[in-house]
Amino acid sequence: MEELNALLHGFSIALTPANLGLMFVGIVLGVIIGVLPGLGGANGVAILLPLTFTMSPTSAIIMLSCIYWGALFGGAITSILFNIPGEPWSVATTFDGYPMAQQGRAGEALTGAFTSSFIGALVAVLMFTFLAPLIASFALQFGPPEFFSVYLLTFCSFVGTGKGNPFKIIASMMLGFAMAAVGIDIVTGQLRLTFGFTELLSGFHFLVAVIGLFGIGEIMLSMEEGLSFSGHSAKINPKIVLETWKKLPRYWATSIRSCIIGCWMGIIPGGATPASFMSYGVARKMSRDGDKFGTGQLEGVVAPETAAHAAGTSALLPMITLGIPGSPTAAVLLGGLLIWGLQPGPLLFVEQKDFVWGLIASMYLGNIAGLIVVLTMVPLFAAILRVPFPIIAPVIVVICAIGAFTVKNNMLDVWFMMMFGVVGYIFKKLDYPLAPMVLALVLGDAAESSFRQSMLISQGGLTVFWSNWLVGSLTTLALALLFWPLISALLARLRPPGAGGAAA
């Protein structure tokens, strides 16, 4: 009940005309970011972050989170109309969305995508509303070993849930930690890894890394493919919307499964992308029309979109309650909170009630606003997509450069951005995941200080991570996830030959 009162109070904060205006601006900007290649949720929010420094933190987070919702919605538009996923998490949407557009059912696919995004987000927000205060009050008792074990769990789950080469995941992550260590050591005041360059004193800012890795790197990848846009036009009118809505309840089971997958994958930092693939795969296996998937099934759009949006939303849960973001975009939002002087984590729920509940209320309102905006403005966004790449590409480079510069008003950061761009391009091509690197760069200092404090408590013994049931189970779970690729390979070998493939 306490939550409901707090939520109502949050609505009273979020429902001011100024905040509602920011919400719509944020959604529109977000969809544009989601639609354009090279600008995604993470670096879009990173670039726009400096513009919000003059606002109050509550208004700023409302606008930024709405940009995030907008980007989540926007990815579906490009996937369905152009067969180009604007965001990694909308790749799975292309499988059935684009065939639907080819058959002239683009409106139906878009309505289905937007509506199921909305439902996924709504379920995740509901979960957020009731779970977040619980987790926060629970986490208030955390000491350094508990926090470190949660960090460990965060990073190990990348290895356990990631599809790629576990060594590449670890290498990418550890490079992020190494970059986080560059600069002045907060405990001893010594200079680390600067090698005499005073420019490196303040270290690498993760926003610059995000803008370079995801922005410039993505532009280079898009250039390589020599993008020629040939999209289908979409008409959405109330009739199509209503007809699609009539069909959607049929897929309730898929929706529920996708919501669960999405919420789970969002909280543990798997993120929206694997959630959307997993949900598509599960839906294909469980559906009666499973063998028709890929030919333009509405259900094949519903499944990944629901999961992606649910995951994207619930990625904010560990960010707000524990200070541990579940996705790169959540990490950027966390960076914003730090810049506004808010320390994310359990204390936020005690000390910054207005902010937290304003944010949660805005998650409800923002998604409703998002659904309205995308359903009414699809033709406009599709028109943006038709702006040819030779115009888009240099404009995005300019926007990225401005974004990188404004992080610290430092020209060197623009050079770092270019460097990160090249690294991002090569890493993408070699299947090094970028999300673990970004999260390690963001969380490096916090993870290190909790590790050092734990070591101080135990005088160097690792047993501190098993000193009580809570920290012990977290650590054990983390290690199980870390070695999951190994464990699953062993299990597969133990299974009698022949039965292996079919049983899985």
Added chain:
Amino acid sequence: MAHDHESAQAGARTILVDMVVAVLIFALGALVAYDSYRLGSGWASDGPQAGYFPFYISMLICISSTAVFVQGLLRLGSDKKVFVTREQLKQVMVILLPSTAYVVGVQLIGIYVPSAVFIGLFMRIAGKYSWLRSAAVGLAVSVSAFVLFEIWFKIPLPKGPLERLLGY
């Protein structure tokens, strides 16, 4: 720009690039290990030293990059995928080189003039648009960035002689 030279080998096999990158990552790890060791990676009287945590990180970097390298060695014969074709590389350079030149320009004369020139020239040369349209888009982006950042949000971006002439 540390990785530029590998992408210059057009048609290089992915597996070779993979191994070269693994070596570079190993070298970075070794560098981190060296500096952590220099700072002290053990215990002082007051607890862990500054290099304590980075030292373990560097070890993990070296181990994982070695593993990637060995995996590459094992697949060296079988994996024939091409990292980047000559045509693709040309396309990438079409954006990378002008962007780098643009950043040099920003460094020298502020952000607004190079932005307009970069967008205009890129549209004209890579996109084959008319001079008029190219110039119009370039100027429009630059001017709106100026209004947005310098006037509305009062966020100073790098400026050069032209902006000084205009009184900013």
